[in-house]
Ligand SMILES: *[C@@H]1O[C@H](CO)[C@@H](O)[C@H](O)[C@H]1NC(C)=O
Ligand SMILES: *[C@@H]1O[C@H](CO)[C@@H](O)[C@H](O)[C@H]1NC(C)=O
Ligand SMILES: *[C@@H]1O[C@H](CO)[C@@H](O)[C@H](O)[C@H]1NC(C)=O
Ligand SMILES: *[C@@H]1O[C@H](CO)[C@@H](O)[C@H](O)[C@H]1NC(C)=O
């Protein structure tokens with residue numbers, strides 16, 4: 001009685017002193033103590049005093065700094081990364097960064113720059129990345145050349161630049177990335193491109209510039225990492241202009257908003273004179289697609305024809321012997337055989353995701369692709385009552401298969417017998433109809449990752465996952481178990497190599513103590529978004545050092561016999577549970593506060609009960625459940641009263657007795 005009373009009193013006192021403190025002035029967010037801060041969009045006109053001198057990474061965008069001077073950031077001499085996006089900067093004065101020797105990245109994106117002093121970027125010993133995107137620059141002369149010897153990336157997108165002519169003394173020798181996208185560059189002169197010769201392995205971006213002319217031979221014998229000419233209306237101009245150049249990748253895609261004409265096969269003639277490994281033609285339409293279209297594609301290793309409005313690839317394409325990766329996403333095939341897979345015998349990687357029509361897998365359409373290792377067929381409206389042996393015939397080297405987000409698939413026993421080398425199988429969000437009591441995955445002895453989230457599985461079938469001797473990761477999110485309970489015998493017991501188990505949002509109410517007893521290698525268990533109580537953690541008592549996520553469950557009380565089980569885990573997430581902050585949970589709460597470093601999400605690990613403590617962080621709760629001074633006082637008063645009462649009643653009794661003698 002007394003402990004409860006004092007406890008209640010204390011709780012009252014505590015809740016009275018625990019009003020939230022809302023600070024009036026907005027503060028920068030600390031991402032890493034003394035080092036990384038975000039001060040974006042706070043209406044600041046200077047660096048706040050609260051930022052420590054040791055700040056290295058500072059996001060300061062969306063504030064108001066019309067002029068940068070040598071005093072603006074002078075205190076933060078350790079800066080490495082400085083983001084000043086949209087600060088209405090007009091002027092960058094002399095020596096603004098003179099003491100910032102470590103500064104390596106300056107982001108000036110979205111500032112209407114009027115003037116940058118010749119020495120404005122002096123100071124940094126190794127400035128590597130400069131972002132001048134959307135700054136109104138129309139001429140490269142505007143950029144101060146001092147101190148840019150180590151520059152590796154220069155971002156000049158969305159400006160009014162019409163010529164790529166660099167000033168003579170501009171140090172470009174270390175540039176790896178040069179981004180000119182969305183400018184007004186229509187003509188590339190030989191002389192200007194010539195200047196880029198000092199670079200090696202350059203990625204050059206001209207997307208969104210509608211190049212109308214390239215001086216013949218401008219790119220002759222130049223070598224690039226990547227060239228991007230997306231959004232160019234007349235592709236033959238680009239391909240002719242790139243004659244005798246070498247690039248690892250060439251991006252020639254179109255955009256939704258460019259009103260481009262259909263391509264013709266003849267436009268690709270120029271490709272024969274370019275040495276290139278990877279070509280992207282996304283969002284184009286080739287009007288006369290035929291085997292001849294591919295005449296100059298034969299050297300390619302990668303080809304991306306995403307959203308090319310294709311409903312077939314013609315048969316009879318010849319010479320595509322080196323192509324390793326083919327991307328045919330977001331097209332309109334009716335049947336898998338329409339991609340003429342036999343024309344690409346060396347493919348290791350094929351992606352046909354997001355097909356716009358219901359894709360029929362046919363039978364053996366990919367059987368000539370004996371080297372295929374990766375196949376992505378997600379989001380393609382695939383439906384098959386008996387998958388997948390006929391469909392995936394002869395894919396004996398397949399390692400990754402993605403069939404997620406499709407229509408119902410019927411799986412017989414050993415449904416993936418044709419691909420015994422599978423290491424990763426993703427069936428998420430595809431309704432699986434398992435026929436027969438045997439496991440469809442029986443022969444997948446090297447499968448390591450299996451995603452069965454939201455597959456509407458029959459989890460009652462104990463043999464469903466047999467044979468998966470090497471499975472490391474199993475995702476069962478969003479599937480339901482009978483009566484919301486995982487019993488002692490269950491489909492998981494055969495997975496002795498399992499390390500990561502995801503059972504979130506499975507509607508679970510309870511887990512048998514021995515449900516995971518054969519899973520001895522687990523290191524990560526996600527049971528979040530269920531309705532489990534504290535007792536379900538008993539099933540983890542044989543595991544050590546795991547990451548355990550029990551967020552958003554129905555845990556009120558953690559019984560003290562479970563504390564040893566929790567103690568031996570490395571990270572625990574108990575956020576969003578209706579925790580009880582009364583004395584019946586005092587052992588757990590005390591232990592929690594001593595082991596805060598084990599917990600993630602402690603911001604949202606709060607009391608739900610008693611009502612007076614609702615919403616208080618568990619780490620802030622002060623409970624006292626022993627006998628306190630107040631308690632002793634009450635107890636003494638109580639005993640005193642009892643004693644007096646006793647004396648009086650004895651007296652009364654004796655008197656009564658004597659009166660009746
Ligand atoms: C941050 O700096 C303060 C004062 O210099 C120091 O007491 C504290 O230990 C530092 N914190 C970290 C995480 O380095
Ligand atoms: C900033 O520049 C002014 C003159 O331009 C100079 O007097 C002052 O000493 C400089 N401040 C610092 C911190 O270098
Ligand atoms: C931060 O730097 C300023 C100027 O360099 C200096 O006056 C101040 O004492 C420094 N503060 C700390 C805490 O070191
Ligand atoms: C060229 O750059 C790319 C990335 O831009 C990099 O992956 C590659 O290793 C570089 N190659 C050489 C030879 O430096």
Ligand SMILES: *[C@@H]1O[C@H](CO)[C@@H](O)[C@H](O)[C@H]1NC(C)=O
Pocket residue numbers: 216217220243244
């Ligand atoms: C490209 O190289 C070929 C053969 O080396 C040569 O005949 C041709 O003139 C070159 N074209 C250009 C534009 O340099």
Ligand SMILES: *[C@@H]1O[C@H](CO)[C@@H](O)[C@H](O)[C@H]1NC(C)=O
Pocket residue numbers: 234235236237240
């Ligand atoms: C595209 O450019 C080529 C020259 O490179 C020219 O022959 C052709 O007519 C142009 N096509 C269109 C539609 O302008």
Ligand SMILES: *[C@@H]1O[C@H](CO)[C@@H](O)[C@H](O)[C@H]1NC(C)=O
Pocket residue numbers: 367368370394396
């Ligand atoms: C199946 O693959 C093998 C090599 O793994 C190959 O020799 C054979 O031609 C393929 N079968 C068919 C029908 O294409």
Ligand SMILES: *[C@@H]1O[C@H](CO)[C@@H](O)[C@H](O)[C@H]1NC(C)=O
Pocket residue numbers: 353378379402403404405424426
């Ligand atoms: C499978 O495809 C889906 C949708 O395209 C994607 O979200 C998922 O990451 C892919 N799975 C794997 C293992 O890459």
Ligand SMILES: *[C@@H]1O[C@H](CO)[C@@H](O)[C@H](O)[C@H]1NC(C)=O
Pocket residue numbers: 404426428449450451473475
């Ligand atoms: C399935 O799980 C794997 C492994 O966690 C993941 O890479 C993949 O993206 C997931 N698939 C979907 C559709 O989310």
Ligand SMILES: *[C@@H]1O[C@H](CO)[C@@H](O)[C@H](O)[C@H]1NC(C)=O
Pocket residue numbers: 528549551552573575600601602
């Ligand atoms: C705790 O788990 C919940 C649910 O999975 C997640 O949303 C939250 O980000 C986690 N907390 C932390 C700090 O990672």
